[in-house]
Amino acid sequence: MRLARIPFAARLAALALLTCAAAANAAETPAGAPLSERERALHVLDRLAYGPRPGDLEQVEKMGARRYVEQQLHPERITLPPDLQARLAALPALQMTPSQLFVEYGPPSIDRSASKEEKQAARQRAGRELTPQFHQARLLQATESPRQLEEVMTEFWANHFNVFEGKEWVRYWVGDYEKNAIRPHALGSFRELLGAVAHHPAMLYYLDNWLSSGAGTPGARGRFKGLNENYARELMELHTLGVDGGYQQADVVALARILSGWTIDVDAMKAGAAPFAFNARRHDDAPKVFLGQALAARGDQEGEAALDILASQPATARFISTQLAQYFVADQPDPALVRQLSQKFLATRGDIRAVLQTLFDSRQFWARANYQSQFKTPYQFVVSSLRATATPVLNPRPVNGALAQFGMPLYGWLTPEGYKYSQEAWLNPDALLRRINFAGGLASGKSPIARAEGEAPPSNADARATDPRQLLGTLGPAIGANAAATIQAAPANLQAGLILGSPDFMKR
Amino acid sequence: MNRRDFIRYLGAAGSGAILVPIGLSGCAVAPTGDKSISRATAAPGPARLAYGSPRARPHADGDGAPRMVVVFLRGAVDGLNVVVPHGDPEYYRARPTIAVARPGQPDGAIDLTGYFGLHPALHPLMPYWEGGQLAFVHASGSPDASRSHFEAQDYMETGTPGRHNTRDGWMNRLMGYLPPSESPLQALSLGDATPRILSGGNVVANLQTGRAAARPGLIDQPRVMQAFAPLYGGDDPIARAYRDGIAARKELMAEINSQEQQAANNGAPLPNGLALDTARLGRLMRSDPRIRLSFLAVGGWDTHINQGNGAGQLSNRLAPLANGLATLARELGPAFNDTVIVVVSEFGRTFRENGNGGTDHGHGNAMWLLGGNLRGGKIYGQWPGLDQANLNEGRDLAVTTDFRAVLSSLAERHMRIRDRELEKIFPQFAPGTRAMLDLLI
Numbered sequence: 016m017r018l019a020r021i022p023f024a025a026r027l028a029a030l031a032l033l034t035c036a037a038a039a040n041a042a043e044t045p046a047g048a049p050l051s052e053r054e055r056a057l058h059v060l061d062r063l064a065y066g067p068r069p070g071d072l073e074q075v076e077k078m079g080a081r082r083y084v085e086q087q088l089h090p091e092r093i094t095l096p097p098d099l100q101a102r103l104a105a106l107p108a109l110q111m112t113p114s115q116l117f118v119e120y121g122p123p124s125i126d127r128s129a130s131k132e133e134k135q136a137a138r139q140r141a142g143r144e145l146t147p148q149f150h151q152a153r154l155l156q157a158t159e160s161p162r163q164l165e166e167v168m169t170e171f172w173a174n175h176f177n178v179f180e181g182k183e184w185v186r187y188w189v190g191d192y193e194k195n196a197i198r199p200h201a202l203g204s205f206r207e208l209l210g211a212v213a214h215h216p217a218m219l220y221y222l223d224n225w226l227s228s229g230a231g232t233p234g235a236r237g238r239f240k241g242l243n244e245n246y247a248r249e250l251m252e253l254h255t256l257g258v259d260g261g262y263q264q265a266d267v268v269a270l271a272r273i274l275s276g277w278t279i280d281v282d283a284m285k286a287g288a289a290p291f292a293f294n295a296r297r298h299d300d301a302p303k304v305f306l307g308q309a310l311a312a313r314g315d316q317e318g319e320a321a322l323d324i325l326a327s328q329p330a331t332a333r334f335i336s337t338q339l340a341q342y343f344v345a346d347q348p349d350p351a352l353v354r355q356l357s358q359k360f361l362a363t364r365g366d367i368r369a370v371l372q373t374l375f376d377s378r379q380f381w382a383r384a385n386y387q388s389q390f391k392t393p394y395q396f397v398v399s400s401l402r403a404t405a406t407p408v409l410n411p412r413p414v415n416g417a418l419a420q421f422g423m424p425l426y427g428w429l430t431p432e433g434y435k436y437s438q439e440a441w442l443n444p445d446a447l448l449r450r451i452n453f454a455g456g457l458a459s460g461k462s463p464i465a466r467a468e469g470e471a472p473p474s475n476a477d478a479r480a481t482d483p484r485q486l487l488g489t490l491g492p493a494i495g496a497n498a499a500a501t502i503q504a505a506p507a508n509l510q511a512g513l514i515l516g517s518p519d520f521m522k523r
Numbered sequence: 524m525n526r527r528d529f530i531r532y533l534g535a536a537g538s539g540a541i542l543v544p545i546g547l548s549g550c551a552v553a554p555t556g557d558k559s560i561s562r563a564t565a566a567p568g569p570a571r572l573a574y575g576s577p578r579a580r581p582h583a584d585g586d587g588a589p590r591m592v593v594v595f596l597r598g599a600v601d602g603l604n605v606v607v608p609h610g611d612p613e614y615y616r617a618r619p620t621i622a623v624a625r626p627g628q629p630d631g632a633i634d635l636t637g638y639f640g641l642h643p644a645l646h647p648l649m650p651y652w653e654g655g656q657l658a659f660v661h662a663s664g665s666p667d668a669s670r671s672h673f674e675a676q677d678y679m680e681t682g683t684p685g686r687h688n689t690r691d692g693w694m695n696r697l698m699g700y701l702p703p704s705e706s707p708l709q710a711l712s713l714g715d716a717t718p719r720i721l722s723g724g725n726v727v728a729n730l731q732t733g734r735a736a737a738r739p740g741l742i743d744q745p746r747v748m749q750a751f752a753p754l755y756g757g758d759d760p761i762a763r764a765y766r767d768g769i770a771a772r773k774e775l776m777a778e779i780n781s782q783e784q785q786a787a788n789n790g791a792p793l794p795n796g797l798a799l800d801t802a803r804l805g806r807l808m809r810s811d812p813r814i815r816l817s818f819l820a821v822g823g824w825d826t827h828i829n830q831g832n833g834a835g836q837l838s839n840r841l842a843p844l845a846n847g848l849a850t851l852a853r854e855l856g857p858a859f860n861d862t863v864i865v866v867v868s869e870f871g872r873t874f875r876e877n878g879n880g881g882t883d884h885g886h887g888n889a890m891w892l893l894g895g896n897l898r899g900g901k902i903y904g905q906w907p908g909l910d911q912a913n914l915n916e917g918r919d920l921a922v923t924t925d926f927r928a929v930l931s932s933l934a935e936r937h938m939r940i941r942d943r944e945l946e947k948i949f950p951q952f953a954p955g956t957r958a959m960l961d962l963l964i
Contacts, residue, residue, distance in 0.1 A: 241878015422715025
């Protein structure tokens with residue numbers, strides 16, 4: 016099988032265009048040259064944010080990329096637009112506590128005598144009513160919040176501490192998990208973030224720790240009968256030390272025993288109390304040795320001590336630093352950069368903002384070799400397209416549908432390691448064509464994303480297709496001169512789709 | 524005598540004997556007869572041979588080149604509840620609520636060998652067992668002891684247990700040693716992201732799963748394709764992926780649409796779920812002999828809680844899998860005789876059930892093999908037993924057959940890969956120490 020057969024004339028025309036564009040772009044930038052002001056502006060918008068919205072590039076260029084970084088590191092100083100606040104406040108599920116959500120949406124789940132059909136109906140209702148609100152909240156903030164680094168870091172940590180919304184009860188809590196366990200700590204202390212996750216019912220439920228009881232403890236009965244290693248193992252492998260972090264199977268068992276009795280109190284939730292409970296009757300209170308340190312029996316304080324130990328390990332610093340460098344700089348980051356970030360992590364006791372500051376100050380972050388060099392994940396691709404075209408997300412369902420088609424639905428990864436961020440994971444022939452299809456649909460001005468569910472699509476006359484010239488302006492140097500020339504020579508009604516579907520726009 | 528001839532010779536000379544790989548370092552020929560595999564066999568009367576014995580049958584002629592399909596069960600399926608050692612009372616003692624009942628009881632195992640039985644949800648595969656086209660390699664797995672899903676999957680997909688820095692997958696490397704092909708479809712992966720096992724220097728086509736795979740998109744319009752072509756004329760990985768994608772898509776779309784159209788015209792409804800994808804894959808492979816390798820993954824096997832026994836959660840996942848595999852075998856048509864389907868999982872689960880009616884991460888597992896010319900109706904491997912002393916770390920089924928022994932046997936004997944090439948595909952698995960399995964007729 017050969018390439019698409021292109022008529023000779025078209026090929027000739029394309030060739031001519033390429034030649035012209037190449038000539039226009041004759042003064043090619045040398046590989047080691049520092050980024051221009053405009054390139055720096057694009058770079059921070061692509062890495063600390065989900066790409067530019069119309070006007071962003073000019074604004075950042077004017078204020079300077081460094082000042083933008085400084086501002087983004089302090090999201091509390093950036094005012095949220097009243098309109099965005101109002102739209103978030105209008106999502107009732109986002110204002111409810113985990114207990115309220117569970118009682119309101121899950122009575123058959125609470126009542127263990129509920130029939131299969133009742134449980135099924137409750138599951139469907141939660142999927143219909145809660146899930147779109149949680150998706151909407153994430154997408155509204157990712158596309159419109161001026162606190163973009165907070166959004167990026169929220170996605171990063173939500174993925175690092177992945178939970179899967181399809182695992183029954185997680186569906187009630189995934190919105191609260193992100194809003195109250197992840198987001199407030201996204202640029203804060205790693206230890207506090209780890210603690211917020213460890214106490215949240217979404218994680219306790221997802222990795223089964225809520226069921227775990229010390230062997231032979233008085234409360235170990237029925238479904239709470241035995242020790243469950245699941246959370247303890249992933250807490251070390253995926254959340255802190257990393258798989259090479261130097262722990263043994265004996266440490267997995269020790270940590271599971273330390274965390275026994277960390278559970279969800281279903282009865283307390285019915286009375287309106289928070290779901291987390293430490294059940295001393297299910298806690299193994301024999302002394303333990305964890306990562307070579309002896310831990311005296313101290314009830315739930317053992318768990319806190321274990322989290323302290325984990326958060327301050329050099330292996331944790333290295334693991335988190337590697338992931339941050341992969342997200343912000345390169346799939347294969349410079350080991351020197353990772354070392355520098357790890358040192359900062361340890362010196363500041365896991366101050367995420369300080370580590371990021373070091374990262375954004377590094378020469379590796381600003382190196383031309385790392386500029387426009389990363390292949391966007393499906394999420395980055397979709398959100399950056401919505402931002403570039405200023406498409407209002409009025410219906411989150413088709414957005415999530417597209418993300419699912421690209422293999423990255425919201426809160427949709429089944430297993431606890433979360434999505435990968437590398438080009439190797441996402442660049443494949445068929446998925447690339449699916450992105451192009453999405454780009455064309457979005458640019459047509461008739462995308463169902465931009466109208467409320469059930470609203471009729473606009474007629475051809477009313478559809479406001481994306482203006483390609485404006486789009487090129489918004490994206491600036493993201494679309495190279497050659498690609499821009501090729502696009503401008505194509506039929507006008509295809510141009511905006513060509514921009515969003517171009518190889519240049521696949522990168523950040 | 525080269526290895527292949529040697530194995531053939533051994534197989535012929537030792538008719539009525541089983542070639543049993545011992546650990547990683549050699550083979551032994553075990554006598555047939557009434558020797559029981561486990562000391563604790565409960566069956567009354569003389570115990571039958573636990574491994575089963577393949578029925579003699581002639582080699583069936585396929586109509587093309589050899590093919591291989593790998594199905595990865597991500598999350599570590601509980602192999603002890605797939606191929607159930609129902610003849611061992613230890614099994615029932617260790618699993619009071621999740622053991623699959625003995626054959627003949629409600630939701631009981633389907634007996635295979637008098638000692639081993641098949642999970643009842645897998646009954647759609649029984650005709651293949653009875654026809655000698657289904658086999659298992661029990662107590663198989665990775666020599667690496669990792670209990671991390673991600674690490675163990677990585678090792679199994681790169682084919683280099685214990686080594687983190689292998690950049691490509693073993694299926695991609697194997698692809699490089701197949702006869703050269705101009706086809707963009709030599710290897711096909713189902714799903715959204717490129718799996719590790721197929722990543723590497725050789726081009727792989729991807730096909731989306733589900734109904735959306737057959738839906739034409741904007742890019743299928745010639746004028747759109749034409750407009751995009753010059754943007755993707757470069758020599759970088761993104762441009763190459765685009766061109767590979769277009770080439771593969773044209774062929775796949777034409778084939779899928781004509782076949783599904785034809786099915787619709789015959790009034791046949793499209794199957795659902797996994798079977799939709801495997802039906803499509805089977806028909807594609809049947810009609811396009813250039814597709815030599817394919818891969819799909821099925822998730823959801825990490826049963827830490829409420830695993831169930833002959834019924835319940837695990838059963839609910841095994842049933843569609845069995846249906847999907849049977850559909851694949853059927854839709855391959857005559858190409859089934861050229862094909863080996865291998866079902867693998869990263870590791871097995873703990874032998875004893877945990878307090879929540881589930882199992883935690885373990886070690887040894889069963890590999891499944893299905894194909895027209897398999898020497899099936901038999902369970903390969905060496906059964907280590909389930910007594911405390913025989914368990915790995917006192918908690919899991921031990922591994923007695925390295926997964927690479929199975930894969931390299933298939934690569935050599937079925938895919939016709941030469942010895943020195945096998946060493947490149949499984950670099951740490953040297954021929955001198957390799958135990959080949961006589962899996963094919």
